Amino acid sequence: MTTHLFVQSLTSGLTQGCIYALIGLGFTIIFNVTGIINFAQGEFVMLGGMLSFYFTRSAGLPIIPALLVSVLIAALIGAALYLLTIRTARRASVVSLIIITIGAAIFIRGIAGEKWGVNPISPPAFTGKHPLHFLGATIQPQALWIIGITLAAAVVLHFLFSSTVIGKALRACSMNRSAAGLVGINPRMMALIAFALAAAIGALGGAVVAPLSFMSYDAGVGLGLKGFVAASMGGFKSQTAVIAGGIVLGVVEQVAIAIDWGPFKSEYKEAIALVLLLLILVVRSRKLSEEERVS
Amino acid sequence: MLAALKKHKWSYVGMAACLLLLVLLPTEYLLAEKISLLTAVGVYSIVAVGLCLLMGYTGQVALGQAAFFGLGAYISAVLSTTHNVNPWLAMLIAAVATGAFAYVVGFPILRLRGNYLAMATLGLGIIMWVLFRNLSQYTGGPDGITGVPDLSIGGFVFDTDLRKYSLIWAFCIVILLISQNVMRSRAGRALRAIHGSEGAAESVGVNVTQFKVKIFVLSAVYASVAGSLYAHQTNAIGPGSFDFLASVLILTMAVVGGLASVWGAVFGAAAILILKIEWIPEMSKMSFFRPLFMSGAAYLISYGLLLMVVMIFLPNGLFVSLRDAFDSWRRRRTQRGVAG
Numbered sequence: 001m002t003t004h005l006f007v008q009s010l011t012s013g014l015t016q017g018c019i020y021a022l023i024g025l026g027f028t029i030i031f032n033v034t035g036i037i038n039f040a041q042g043e044f045v046m047l048g049g050m051l052s053f054y055f056t057r058s059a060g061l062p063i064i065p066a067l068l069v070s071v072l073i074a075a076l077i078g079a080a081l082y083l084l085t086i087r088t089a090r091r092a093s094v095v096s097l098i099i100i101t102i103g104a105a106i107f108i109r110g111i112a113g114e115k116w117g118v119n120p121i122s123p124p125a126f127t128g129k130h131p132l133h134f135l136g137a138t139i140q141p142q143a144l145w146i147i148g149i150t151l152a153a154a155v156v157l158h159f160l161f162s163s164t165v166i167g168k169a170l171r172a173c174s175m176n177r178s179a180a181g182l183v184g185i186n187p188r189m190m191a192l193i194a195f196a197l198a199a200a201i202g203a204l205g206g207a208v209v210a211p212l213s214f215m216s217y218d219a220g221v222g223l224g225l226k227g228f229v230a231a232s233m234g235g236f237k238s239q240t241a242v243i244a245g246g247i248v249l250g251v252v253e254q255v256a257i258a259i260d261w262g263p264f265k266s267e268y269k270e271a272i273a274l275v276l277l278l279l280i281l282v283v284r285s286r287k288l289s290e291e292e293r294v295s
Numbered sequence: 296m297l298a299a300l301k302k303h304k305w306s307y308v309g310m311a312a313c314l315l316l317l318v319l320l321p322t323e324y325l326l327a328e329k330i331s332l333l334t335a336v337g338v339y340s341i342v343a344v345g346l347c348l349l350m351g352y353t354g355q356v357a358l359g360q361a362a363f364f365g366l367g368a369y370i371s372a373v374l375s376t377t378h379n380v381n382p383w384l385a386m387l388i389a390a391v392a393t394g395a396f397a398y399v400v401g402f403p404i405l406r407l408r409g410n411y412l413a414m415a416t417l418g419l420g421i422i423m424w425v426l427f428r429n430l431s432q433y434t435g436g437p438d439g440i441t442g443v444p445d446l447s448i449g450g451f452v453f454d455t456d457l458r459k460y461s462l463i464w465a466f467c468i469v470i471l472l473i474s475q476n477v478m479r480s481r482a483g484r485a486l487r488a489i490h491g492s493e494g495a496a497e498s499v500g501v502n503v504t505q506f507k508v509k510i511f512v513l514s515a516v517y518a519s520v521a522g523s524l525y526a527h528q529t530n531a532i533g534p535g536s537f538d539f540l541a542s543v544l545i546l547t548m549a550v551v552g553g554l555a556s557v558w559g560a561v562f563g564a565a566a567i568l569i570l571k572i573e574w575i576p577e578m579s580k581m582s583f584f585r586p587l588f589m590s591g592a593a594y595l596i597s598y599g600l601l602l603m604v605v606m607i608f609l610p611n612g613l614f615v616s617l618r619d620a621f622d623s624w625r626r627r628r629t630q631r632g633v634a635g
Contacts, residue, residue, distance in 0.1 A: 107599025
């Protein structure tokens, strides 16, 4: 592999990895606050991309307002998902919750397919069409937007969790839900906020990545799985670890494709993350099942 | 024998009714119009019953059943077309190979539970789909494999729709009976104990992981047999039948039918296929639904709604909840009769 191909893989891996990191953060927030894995998380990424395309194209909004409106709508849908399904199914088992969130994912996918059609869309880039050159690699300006917005989101989240009352209440819930309830924190309210927040972060990722790679109504499951892999690599705990997990996953994928030999081909790109996932899960199975028993 | 007959009176009545229905169904009208739908119900019932058993008796969910369904179909198709293996032998090889594969991946995967098991099986399903689609030199890539021969016994070829229907339902009935017997054996009791509490089951000497792997392998073998039958029925297969949505389709059938119910799986398969193949195309013709049903993604909306609504309000499944309601009504009636 030549140096510039390697640098190219690193930069595209970093860009893709940022999106995986944002999706993974969504999984992590919901899981820590409620103990639920939201199998519909990837659908919010799809919604972010589709909504922002819809608002810039059909409604003619400039990109930043369109982005904000899309993220807000996704957050509302996330909150509705919690209120209408998770909250209605009281004392549901883990398996029921998995099936319910899968049902929600398929439902959202179907609605998106009906609303926006089944063809992939490609919204215009935020700024500039001319790629930049860096150490022999080409970088789309959109990639810089992705990296910048991910960084900004990470800083905002860090501030939210460390310095605001809501953030501290969310953290209290993730440490011990019943104890948090005893000191006057409403765990259901926190769960609602977690779902809305996770949906918003996912949609933000979807909206910034859509101009770089296509977005279509059925992209949710694939993106969700990548985000789940990022979150598992980060151990579902610290935000920094999840972001690192996402970036590592993105880089591994791109480098593997660049090797272009044997099983390392772009046709198998989808499978790389999943093989990693199976390895992580199997290696950590004992620890994971103990955690699940405790929670 | 008599005692068993008495104890499970209603399930035998149900079975007899089902058999009668299956013989009577292929009337002239249905033969012309709906026989392929009825045959598909048989194929998917076999896959769904495996998932029903796995979910109902271990309390775990697998989201990659289409992988085993596809393995069966592809192994049968490849062996009987390019290698000229006898189709029955190919089907047997497919079942054994799929079972062995499920056994090897089952041991590490089934030590996981809940969310992680669901994600692991979901991932496995997608990996297999990627392989079906991309190992073009064996699987024909996105185009799949055509010219899969019909099954035959001696000189009797299962080539017409009615013959295929009969063959597939004969397989389906045998598999349902086997499943029912498995569930009434020691293994079935052990599995129910696992669903109740893994810890408690383990403490009375049930090897939890081993039992889970066994039922996982059983469900994979069922799916493989169904896949082989499907390949020989349609004579052509492609990766589209074994993707993530195929796994969701099977999951919806199992959820609608009811976890842990053998006959519920048939109900679920029939309900979902009728919904997908009959009702939704009908509804999309009505002016009221037309704006909603434009792009062919409408069936996803209905699956999603079904999965959510059934799991929220009837977590034991639609069929099982109806059956339980019928049982408790009957019991109340008998009790009143004794008192009076």
